[in-house]
Amino acid sequence: MANDFSASDGDLPTPADATPPATAAVDTLGPVSVVHVSGEVDMTSRDAVERVLTRTVDGRPEAVVIDLSEVTFFGSSGLQMLAEARVHAAAVHVPLFLVATTRRVLRPLEITGLTMAFTVYATVADAVSADRG
Numbered sequence: 001m002a003n004d005f006s007a008s009d010g011d012l013p014t015p016a017d018a019t020p021p022a023t024a025a026v027d028t029l030g031p032v033s034v035v036h037v038s039g040e041v042d043m044t045s046r047d048a049v050e051r052v053l054t055r056t057v058d059g060r061p062e063a064v065v066i067d068l069s070e071v072t073f074f075g076s077s078g079l080q081m082l083a084e085a086r087v088h089a090a091a092v093h094v095p096l097f098l099v100a101t102t103r104r105v106l107r108p109l110e111i112t113g114l115t116m117a118f119t120v121y122a123t124v125a126d127a128v129s130a131d132r133g
Helices: 046-058 076-091 103-112 124-129
Strands: 023-029 032-041 063-074 096-099 119-121
Touching: 023 046, 032 046, 032 076, 032 124, 046 063, 046 076, 063 076, 063 103, 063 124, 076 096, 076 103, 096 124, 119 124
Parallel strands: 032 063, 063 096, 096 119
Antiparallel strands: 023 032
């Protein structure tokens, strides 16, 4: 029985309907940077998202909003990434805020107590316009 993939690229075949790994894109809304995360945040995709978060925080915006509304899976690696991002952001005095709307993201945040460590908003607009004074 032959496998339907090329050995030269080293990749294993992926089902056509597989959920894509997490991606992160940054928007700037005035003095606030918004990191939009989508897809599955797990140990295989965490590093790519973490690099975007770190670069964004290192740019020293007034605040960073992490939009998790398009995340389809949020594993322990994602939770650890958020905890580490919070420590890094605090060290450089950049507040972090989360946008989370789905049970698949909110439940792990609640179980681990991270909802106590972050202010969580229902929309990016709410997070960006929140009074931080």
